[in-house]
Amino acid sequence: MQTVTQKPGTVEEKVLSEVPSLISREGALSILEGKIPLTECLDQAYRAREQYFGRSVRIHILDNIKNGHCPEDCGYCAQRKNANSGVQEYPLKSEEEIFQDAVLAKENGAYRFCMVTSGTGPNQSTTEKLARTIERIHKELGLKVCLSAGLLDREKAAILKQAGLDRYNHNLNTSKSHYPEICETHTYEQRVETISHLSEAGIGMCSGVIVGMGESLKDIVDVVFDIKALRVISIPVNFFIPVAGHAVRHPQPLTPEFCLRVLIAFRLVNPDSEVRIAAGREGHLRSLQSMALFAANSLFASGYLNVKGSDALETVKLILDAGFLPEFSSGKGAEVDWESILGNDYLYSAENFPELYKFRKKP
Secondary structure: OOOEEOOOOOOOOOOOOOOOOOOOHHHHHHHHHOOOOHHHHHHHHHHHHHHHHOOEEEEEEEEEEEEOOOOOOOOOOOOOOOOOOOOOOEOOOOHHHHHHHHHHHHHOOOOEEEEEEOOOOOOHHHHHHHHHHHHHHHHHHOOEEEEEOOOOOHHHHHHHHHHOOOEEEOOOEOOOOOHHHOOOOOOHHHHHHHHHHHHHOOOEEEOOEEEOOOOOHHHHHHHHHHHHHOOOOEEEEEEOOOOOOOOOOOOOOOOHHHHHHHHHHHHHHOOOOEEEEOOOHHHHHHHHHHHHOOOOOEEEEOOOOOOOOOOHHHHHHHHHHOOOEEEOOOOOOOEEOHHHHHHHHHOOOOOOOOOOOOOOOOO
């Protein structure tokens, strides 16, 4: 196996999307309806993906720093109030615990460390604790940090910006018209307001969707263009996982092709934004995971909030097999010797496939 030289990133970290959409609302709907051949729209998406992100794939690792104890009723979430989903509940981790999780994430090759906490939003004390932790991770590890902590006002956004936070996650999840179907304890407008406060503070926004919660194709188009209007620079596209205790009234089946078309639509509406294949990729995209990287340039490794997923090694193999390059936190441009990293696990051999032969002579 040859040593691969990972070239420096083709795009700088931006706070806001700057490039106009490549398709109209009607064009996005046609893609989702299947009226445009898959290979045709995927080729268009890949050309945009290659222009702004080259062959790199950014690997993100989530750290759930507080689980459960949530007063919100988001129907898709295993941590929502009264869910009785059986997930382990624990309070906010200590600053040292979070830092050590960041150390491990960097050792596993994460481009960005994503901290997620349940709840409506942090109070002043929690905001200051998170700020201290972010500052330490930034200074001592040189690792980019994304935080997802719910609703924020302008003052808290400014505190996090001062600490060095470069990305904040706050998903719109679905369209404005469909939002009351999945949550009643806060509004779509409150989410948009939080995004605006953080953007004004100079923090790049990560905001995406969950597909498969009973929304119409028009709902998907609406939220794709709402995200574009907010100039979101990082977009996680989740595919609904029916966790125990969920309260989504009309979940719908998703085919791998449809999931791929959703990713294509997001790329063509947001050509210079990071499009991330998020929760549900293993179960919904299935054999099309590799093909999805021709539209998306980012994914999660080592699982999601409360659901298992592909580990870091499996994710690296997926990226390499598709002809792309994993983008690590430690040294863009560094030579990566995949043979030493992956070892013999990457080889097609009798050692790795003990039942290699369908028929064997009887002893």
